Amino acid sequence: MIDIHCHILPGIDDGADRLQTSLAMATMAARDGITTVIATPHTDGVIVNQRVVQQAVDQLNTELTGQGIDLEIAAGYEIPAELVCDLQSHTIADSCYVLVEFPHQYLPEDAVETLYTLVQAGKKPIIAHPERNASVLRNPDLLRELVAVGGMVQLTAASVTGDFGPDIQHCANYLLRNQLVHFLATDSHSPTFRKPVLSPARKAAARLIGREEADRLVVDNPKVILNKSV
Numbered sequence: 001m002i003d004i005h006c007h008i009l010p011g012i013d014d015g016a017d018r019l020q021t022s023l024a025m026a027t028m029a030a031r032d033g034i035t036t037v038i039a040t041p042h043t044d045g046v047i048v049n050q051r052v053v054q055q056a057v058d059q060l061n062t063e064l065t066g067q068g069i070d071l072e073i074a075a076g077y078e079i080p081a082e083l084v085c086d087l088q089s090h091t092i093a094d095s096c097y098v099l100v101e102f103p104h105q106y107l108p109e110d111a112v113e114t115l116y117t118l119v120q121a122g123k124k125p126i127i128a129h130p131e132r133n134a135s136v137l138r139n140p141d142l143l144r145e146l147v148a149v150g151g152m153v154q155l156t157a158a159s160v161t162g163d164f165g166p167d168i169q170h171c172a173n174y175l176l177r178n179q180l181v182h183f184l185a186t187d188s189h190s191p192t193f194r195k196p197v198l199s200p201a202r203k204a205a206a207r208l209i210g211r212e213e214a215d216r217l218v219v220d221n222p223k224v225i226l227n228k229s230v
């Protein structure tokens with residue numbers, strides 16, 4: 001499995017606070033059967049810039065090799081929607097995919113336009129955890145228009161397993177059943193805050209949409225991002 005959204009880099013954002021935390025997260029991920037984690041710190045493009053992130057990724061990969069932890073880290077970013085058109089060169093894992101975070105309380109009026117602008121520029125926007133967005137929670141069908149213009153949808157694994165409560169789980173399940181989901185990812189921030197594991201969500205999704213479709217969300221689709229197409 002490949003985790004495309006994780007705050008595993010130490011001391012960069014509100015994720016892992018230090019190297020030991022990153023290593024604990026990496027150990028959990030590897031034990032869960034995750035082979036690659038795309039590190040996606042929150043970025044404004046200034047303090048958390050491409051040089052800083054790549055350096056942190058290289059350092060963590062060196063530590064993982066040294067400690068014998070069988071996990072690879074790739075560089076990525078989680079970009080606020082209002083900055084994403086300016087920061088569209090900040091793709092994940094050197095691909096054409098960008099991870100976009102809309103505000104949690106509402107979907108901006110220009111959400112469709114933002115995604116369309118990215119698609120026109122040759123990018124593939126991935127909408128981070130829309131099932132946790134208040135507007136989408138009220139009306140999950142709002143996502144249909146975003147997907148229609150080329151947006152892809154990433155659910156948080158903990159939403160699917162019910163760790164965010166029944167409302168968010170219900171929304172996640174609705175999106176899964178309606179084929180509006182392209183990725184499951186951990187959005188992990190520490191070994192305990194949204195754990196860096198995917199297999200419980202993979203199992204829960206398989207019960208809803210079948211094993212093959214569930215595997216697509218944690219194996220096949222993420223592999224396309226890493227250019228290891230199946």
Ligand SMILES: [Fe+2]
Pocket residue numbers: 005006007078128187
């Ligand atoms: Fe995140």
